[in-house]
Amino acid sequence: xxxxxxxxxxxxxxxxxxxxxxxxxxxxxxxxxxxxxxxxxxxxxxxxxxxxxxxxxxxxxxxxxxxxxxxxxxxxxxxxxxxxxxxxxxxxxxxxxxxxxxxxxxxxxxxxxxxxxxxxxxxxxxxxxxxxxxxxxxxxxxxxxxxxxxxxxxxxxxxxxxxxxxxxxxxxxxxxxxxxxxxxxxxxxxxxxxxxxxxxxxxxxxxxxxxxxxxxxxxxxxxxxxxxxxxxxxxxxxxxxxxxxxxxxxxxxxxxxxxxxxxxxxxxxx
Numbered sequence: 245x246x247x248x249x250x251x252x253x254x255x256x257x258x259x260x261x262x263x264x265x266x267x268x269x270x271x272x273x274x275x276x277x278x279x280x281x282x283x284x285x286x287x288x289x290x291x292x293x294x295x296x297x298x299x300x301x302x303x304x305x306x307x308x309x310x311x312x313x314x315x316x317x318x319x320x321x322x323x324x325x326x327x328x329x330x331x332x333x334x335x336x337x338x339x340x341x342x343x344x345x346x347x348x349x350x351x352x353x354x355x356x357x358x359x360x361x362x363x364x365x366x367x368x369x370x371x372x373x374x375x376x377x378x379x380x381x382x383x384x385x386x387x388x389x390x391x392x393x394x395x396x397x398x399x400x401x402x403x404x405x406x407x408x409x410x411x412x413x414x415x416x417x418x419x420x421x422x423x424x425x426x427x428x429x430x431x432x433x434x435x436x437x438x439x440x441x442x443x444x445x446x447x448x449x450x451x452x453x454x455x456x457x458x459x460x461x462x463x464x465x466x467x468x469x470x471x472x473x474x475x476x477x478x479x480x481x482x483x484x485x486x487x488x489x490x491x492x493x494x495x496x497x498x499x500x501x502x503x504x505x506x507x508x509x510x511x512x513x514x
Contacts, residue, residue: 257283257295259354261391264325265427266290267297271367272416273359286357286369289417290398290424291410297371299327300352300379300387306342316342318376320353323388323434324427329353329371338373345376350384352377385435392428399425 272287285293301322309317315332316339331338338355345351355373362368399421402410 259296259298260292260294261298261387261394262288262294263391263395263424263427263431264299264301264320264322264327266324266395266424267299267327267357267371268325268369269417269423270294270357271359271369272412273357274412286359287409287412287416288398289413290395290421291402291407291413292398293409294357296354296356296374298352298354298387299371299391300350300384301327302348302384303345303351303376304348306345306347308343314339314343318342318373320351323431327353327371329355329373329376330358331373331376335373338376341373341376345378350379350381352379352383352387388431388435392432395424395428 266289270286270288273284274287274293275282275284283295285295287293299320299322301320303318303320305317305319307317308314309330310332313333315330318329318331320327320329329338329342331342333339341351353371353373354375355371357369358372359367359369401407402413402421404410
């Protein structure tokens with residue numbers, strides 16, 4: 245699996261493919277050094293770390309949830325669950341996309357994972373998007389196939405003695421991996437169940453809970469109407485990690501180089 249930056253920028257992390265089912269269970273974040281500006285990583289239950297992710301799905305809802313300034317929430321549904329994305333003044337291109345894109349439509353998103361604690365002590369996850377692009381159904385379908393492959397690869401490497409992140413995942417999440425293998429299979433099977441008119445569909449496994457749901461690490465997020473997934477707006481300016489990421493973005497220039505290519509939609513992502 246590639247560990248080099250996808251756009252050739254020194255220190256730039258690969259944007260890894262993963263399904264919403266796994267992402268929403270990935271509540272543990274960590275750093276690998278004591279440096280104040282060291283990057284934050286999210287630990288995946290399948291035994292890997294992720295600093296940036298790349299996903300595709302149906303953008304079904306957008307809403308400006310800001311108070312003093314625009315702060316856009318988007319709901320992106322893949323065949324396994326829902327990603328929640330939030331973009332404000334520090335992500336102007338992504339915020340503009342959420343403001344302008346008509347729903348429902350297929351999109352790809354490149355962004356960074358964020359976790360935050362709710363008032364009742366639970367940890368929720370969301371995505372701070374770097375770029376959001378409208379795509380066609382075939383691009384979304386290719387993403388599903390390749391993400392299923394990447395998920396299976398992580399599962400097959402979980403028991404490797406050289407996989408330090410798998411050992412961390414065992415400590416943090418346990419070894420219940422079947423939900424992620426089943427999610428990958430269900431995602432592939434969903435490609436044969438698209439709408440007859442080819443319009444974006446919101447069908448996910450959330451509508452038909454798996455019998456092993458009791459073994460899962462955490463359930464998929466509840467609908468937006470019943471659970472507030474939004475990080476505090478003040479987190480936009482954040483601490484040292486957030487400031488470092490903002491500085492990195494300004495140094496890297498336009499995010500266009502990170503977006504899926506026009507021809508394949510899925511070119512350079514792990």
